[in-house]
Each structure stands twice: as structure tokens, then as C-alpha cells.
Amino acid sequence: MSIKITTLRLDEELATELKAVARAEGVPVSEAVRAAIYQYITACRADPGFQARFQKQLEEEREALERLASWGKGRPIRD
Secondary structure (H helix, E strand, O other): OOOOOOOOOOOHHHHHHHHHHHHHHOOOHHHHHHHHHHHHHHHHHHOHHHHHHHHHHHHHHHHHHHHHHHHHHOOOOOO
């Protein structure tokens, strides 16, 4: 697995709490953040409302990409 380095901007209070929780759990802050992200993604996957919004977004992006792909095939830029 490759690692993606990401910058996270937190207000000072949240950053202090995160550091304290990570230290109490005996894990690096980055591991505590990864665990929270995994939990968030898991919750989204189980949420029917999220799934509906996600499917709508996928369809909109698919349509946009198909329009872009057609530009090189002699079709007008606007249909």
C-alpha cells in the first residue's frame, strides 16, 4: 500500500484534544486520524442517504466526462 501525505488543518482546541486522545491510546496522531477517517467512511457506506447522493454525483460526473470525451470525435462542444 502506498501512502498519501495530506495536510490537515485543525483549530488549536481540536488539535490539542486529538493529541491528548492519541497519547492516551498510545498511538501516533496520524493513526488516530486514520481510525477516525475509516469510521467516517464506514458510516457513510451504511447511510442510504449518502449512497443516494453519491450515486447522483457519479452519474453527473459520468455525463460530464462523456461530453468531454465526445469533443474529440467531431461533436459540438454544446449539445
